[in-house]
Amino acid sequence: MLEMQTYGTDTVHPPVLIAHGLFGSARNWGVIAKRMSATRRVVCVDMRNHGQSPWTQSHSYPDLATDLAEVVSALGGTVDIIGHSMGGKAAMVFALSRPGMVRRLLVADIAPVGYSHSQQSMITAMRSIDLSQIETRGDADRQLARAVDEASVRAFLLQSLDVKAREWRLNLDVLERDMDLIVGFPDVSGQFTGATLFLSGGLSDYVLPDHRPIIKKLFPTARHAKIPQTGHWLHAEKPREFEASALSFLGA
DSSP, X not given: OOOEEEEOOOOSSOOEEEEOOTTOOGGGGHHHHXXXXXXXXXXXXXXXXXXXXXXXXXXXXXXXXXHHHXXXXXXXXXXXXXXXXXXXXXXXXXXXXXXXXXXXXXXXXXOSSOOSOOOHHHHHHHHTSOGGGOSSHHHHHHHHTTTOOOHHHHHHHHTTEETTTTEESBOXXXXXXXXXXXXXXXXXXXXXXXXXEEEEETTOOSSOGGGHHHHHHHOTTOEEEEETTOOTTHHHHSHHHHHHHHHHHHTO
């Protein structure tokens, strides 16, 4: 079972399940989840090979979807689900394979397609840190800065570093081996006809007009919206706008 963090006590509506992206964790969504929990019960999970969840020898989207199904069964059998990036792909495969378990689906800045980019450079950067020399998070940041210029990216990656234990809370070996699966998308069949929103960053190129036909085929009721002046990490860059859009859609 995936590690879960739960916020709020609402039992009138299905819970909102949040699935994070690659190298992320449930804690990345804590601020948004706490605010949303004023009106909804929100459950954030650590995906497999991330955070406090089990490490496994596979990282395919059918496997991630099965993990989500196990969580949803424990939550009562039906959820509204938000998935960002890798978590968005997992949420899509989950909704397509088990449509009766999903009421509403919000896909954050990702499409059901394969991408040509790889996140291998981030794994290489994390491996470059000499963990034996780490006493503080600042020590790790200084080492990571040799490979990663952006302070915000370093801060994000370092959320998955256990400084005291001097180890990553990421199964880097499996994530590296299965990177092609992560940036890809599996062959899937069927449709999810429930309410679906593809919410994208206005400055992001992850969801393009060329993706609309495959989205329409798999998610025939899908609507599209953008948060202006934000990129792929739209929930981190514009959390209030993301929260407002999500609550509007999920409460419709």
